[in-house]
Amino acid sequence: MNNKARPVSFCRIARVYNLLEKLVFKDALEKTRIACLDSISEAKRILLLGEGDGRFLAKLTSINPDCLVTVLDASPIMLALAKTRVPTTFQGEIHFCKEDVTKFPFPFEAFDAVVSHFFLDCFTEETLSDLLEKLSSTLRPSGKWLIADFVEPSPNTLHSLPPFLCLRILYAFFGLTCGIEARRVVSPHKILRTHGLRESRCISFSNGFLASLVFIKQA
Numbered sequence: 764m765n766n767k768a769r770p771v772s773f774c775r776i777a778r779v780y781n782l783l784e785k786l787v788f789k790d791a792l793e794k795t796r797i798a799c800l801d802s803i804s805e806a807k808r809i810l811l812l813g814e815g816d817g818r819f820l821a822k823l824t825s826i827n828p829d830c831l832v833t834v835l836d837a838s839p840i841m842l843a844l845a846k847t848r849v850p851t852t853f854q855g856e857i858h859f860c861k862e863d864v865t866k867f868p869f870p871f872e873a874f875d876a877v878v879s880h881f882f883l884d885c886f887t888e889e890t891l892s893d894l895l896e897k898l899s900s901t902l903r904p905s906g907k908w909l910i911a912d913f914v915e916p917s918p919n920t921l922h923s924l925p926p927f928l929c930l931r932i933l934y935a936f937f938g939l940t941c942g943i944e945a946r947r948v949v950s951p952h953k954i955l956r957t958h959g960l961r962e963s964r965c966i967s968f969s970n971g972f973l974a975s976l977v978f979i980k981q982a
C-alpha cells in the first residue's frame with residue numbers, strides 16, 4: 764500500500780496525545796524530550812519541527828526566556844494547544860506556522876538550533892533524505908540539532924522482541940489514525956553525517972529503546 768497518497772493529520776488525536784503517551788510510556792518520552800534541553804539554553808533562533816501539543820516548547824521558553832522560536836506543525840489543533848503552554852514570563856517571540864515541512868522553503872543558515880522530537884520517525888528514508896538535507900542547510904555552522912526518538916531494535920534477540928512489537932503496534936496505530944507514511948524508525952545518523960553534522964551527545968532511556976541526541980553542524 765502506498766501510504767504517501769493519504770493526507771497526514773494528527774488533529775484526530777491531538778487532544779488525547781498527552782494522555783495516550785502517559786498511559787503507554789509514563790514519563791519516559793518526556794524525559795527523553797528534555798534530556799538535552801540544556802544544550803540550547805542560550806540559542807537565539809530556534810526551529811521546532813512537528814512540535815505537537817507544546818510540552819517541549821513550554822520547557823524551552825522557561826529556560827530560554829528571550830529566544831526567537833519558529834514552530835512548524837501541520838496540525839492546527841496541535842498548534843493551538845502549543846500556544847496555550849507558553850509561560851506568561853516569556854519575553855521572546857514565537858511564530859506558529861501551520862505548514863507541511865516536506866514542502867516548506869527553509870531559509871539558508873537561518874537557525875542556531877533545530878529540534879525534531881518524535882517527528883523524524885513519521886517519515887520514510889526516501890522523504891528523510893530530502894528533508895534532512897534541507898534542514899541541515901537551514902542550520903547555521905556550529906548550530907545544534909536536538910533529536911529525541913525511538914530506536915529501532917534488531918528483531919533477532921528475545922530481549923529486543925517487546926520493543927520491536929511495541930513499535931509495530933505504534934506504527935499500525937499512527938498509520939491508521941494519522942496516516943503517517945513510515946513503518947519503521949530510520950536512523951538519521953548516516954544522512955546527517957553526509958550533510959556535515961556529527962553526534963555530540965547521546966542519552967539513552969528504556970534500555971536503549973529511546974534516545975536523546977545532539978548533533979552539531981561542522982563550521
Ligand SMILES: C[S@@+](CC[C@H](N)C(=O)[O-])C[C@H]1O[C@@H](n2cnc3c(N)ncnc32)[C@H](O)[C@@H]1O
Nearest residue numbers: 773813814815836837838841862863864880881
Ligand atoms: C508524533 S507527533 C510528535 C509531537 C512532539 N514533537 C512530541 O515530542 O511528542 C508528530 C507531530 O508532527 C506533526 N507533523 C507530522 N507530519 C508533519 C509534516 N509533514 N509537516 C509538519 N508537521 C507534521 C504532527 O502534526 C504532530 O504534531
